[in-house]
Amino acid sequence: MTSHSPNIRRRRLGHVLRSLRDKAGLTLEAAAKGSGVPRSTLGRMETAEARRLRHTDLDALADFYEVDTQTREGMHELARQSKQSGWWSRYKDVFxxxxxxxxxxxxxxxxxxxxxxxxxxxxxxxxxxxxxxxxxxxxxxxxxxxxxxxxxxxxxxxxxxxxxxxxxxxxxxxxxxxxxxxxxxxxxxxxxxxxxxxxxxxxxxxxxxxxxxxxxxxxxxxxxxxxxxxxxxxxxxxxxxxxxxxxxxxxxxxxxxxxxxxxxxxxxxxxxxxxxxxxxxxxxx
The missing domain is CATH 3.30.870 (Endonuclease; Chain A)
Structure with missing residues (x-):
């Protein structure tokens, strides 16, 4: 069980993806079309609503935005940490x-x-x-x-x-x-x-x-x-x-x-x- 916040990690990844798109001067539709990632999926990733973060989607976005190796690895690390469970996951019936x-x-x-x-x-x-x-x-x-x-x-x-x-x-x-x-x-x-x-x-x-x-x-x-x-x-x-x-x-x-x-x-x-x-x-x- 992790002690950090998966939600925070999803938000950070969303901020990274949104900043990359803003830097490229692209709309959500244009970024989705260029990367091959469905618009609805990309939108949920940017707003931290996506619970399933596929490596193929992250790689497609990293390729499309032409990010460096460190940024690509950071994106995957945030996605990995966002999937980990905190102690509170044992109390879904409560929380x-x-x-x-x-x-x-x-x-x-x-x-x-x-x-x-x-x-x-x-x-x-x-x-x-x-x-x-x-x-x-x-x-x-x-x-x-x-x-x-x-x-x-x-x-x-x-x-x-x-x-x-x-x-x-x-x-x-x-x-x-x-x-x-x-x-x-x-x-x-x-x-x-x-x-x-x-x-x-x-x-x-x-x-x-x-x-x-x-x-x-x-x-x-x-x-x-x-x-x-x-x-x-x-x-x-x-x-x-x-x-x-x-x-x-x-x-x-x-x-x-x-x-x-x-x-x-x-x-x-x-x-x-x-x-x-x-x-x-x-x-x-």
Whole structure:
């Protein structure tokens, strides 16, 4: 199992192919006709939608664009890496076809706003189990697998070069008794420990902040170390996850996150508030 992102590799290959076509001053139709690669196939390759990347198509394009040996080998290497499976492929039943961990695997920074819950990367096993149970009367075996998948996601925060994680959490998420007082106390104490890490910033959006640009729901912005790997926004829904990549979409969510950070408590005051809420719960248990 690979630890890098196959999706990122497909995007990089798409950027290479698109830049070669742009440099040649060709339309998609002209490049497809000249290389002998079907237009629909070339279009999907350039937009990183193609899951099957044939060596014959890559060689045909390399020949047509008259690339050097290094570029040709790089194209094939990206195609090879895009076919490798990450650990998250074992949890397709949990993550679906488009897995958020695929993008998290290579993110340099992760900025998340959570309005209702503690972010998944920060959740304790018992808190996560309560979230997946969602108040329903179901057996532990039905929540064990998604909890296991969520705990595996958190490994990126413990790697040698972890991503910079900035989370803005609505105060409501900290006061909601998910799983009951004991589970919530454990979760709040865990948040307090995470807030002390060098690569993690936690800010609380207090009730008194009033209206804000995140009122339509939670979202996550992922940035990558390579400039050619453009940012992506993930918006979770009740049934699936939506990935946004258009520049205007990214800009809109960047503005929203900046607004949320600006009206949230400082990291120091946020840590104090988390501690105060935990202390209050401890008195009640």
């Amino acid at each position: 679906g076809e488009h897995a958020l961990p695929d993008w998290e695997a290579e993110a340099a920074t992760i900025r998340a706003f959570q309005a209702q819950l503690v972010p998944g990367l920060f959740q304790t096993p018992r808190y996560a189990a309560a979230v997946f149970r969602g108040g329903r009367a179901i057996g532990e075996e039905e929540v064990a697998r998604p909890v296991e998948a969520r705990m595996n996601r958190q490994a990126i925060l413990n790697r040698v070069k972890p991503p910079r994680m900035t989370a803005v959490i609505d105060e409501a998420a900290l006061r909601r008794l998910v799983g009951g007082r004991e589970v919530m106390l454990e979760q709040l104490e865990h948040l307090g420990h995470l807030a002390m890490r060098h690569n993690i910033d936690i800010q609380v959006l207090p009730y008194e902040a009033g209206e804000h640009l995140g009122m339509e729901g939670s979202f996550t912005i992922l940035d990558f170390p390579e400039p050619r790997d453009t940012p992506i926004v993930y918006v979770g829904t009740a049934t699936t996850g939506l990935f946004l990549e258009r520049p205007e979409e990214i800009e809109e969510y960047n503005v929203a996150f900046g607004n949320l950070q600006g009206i949230s408590l400082s990291t120091a005051r946020s840590a104090e508030l988390i501690g105060e809420i935990a202390a209050s719960l401890k008195e009640q248990t």
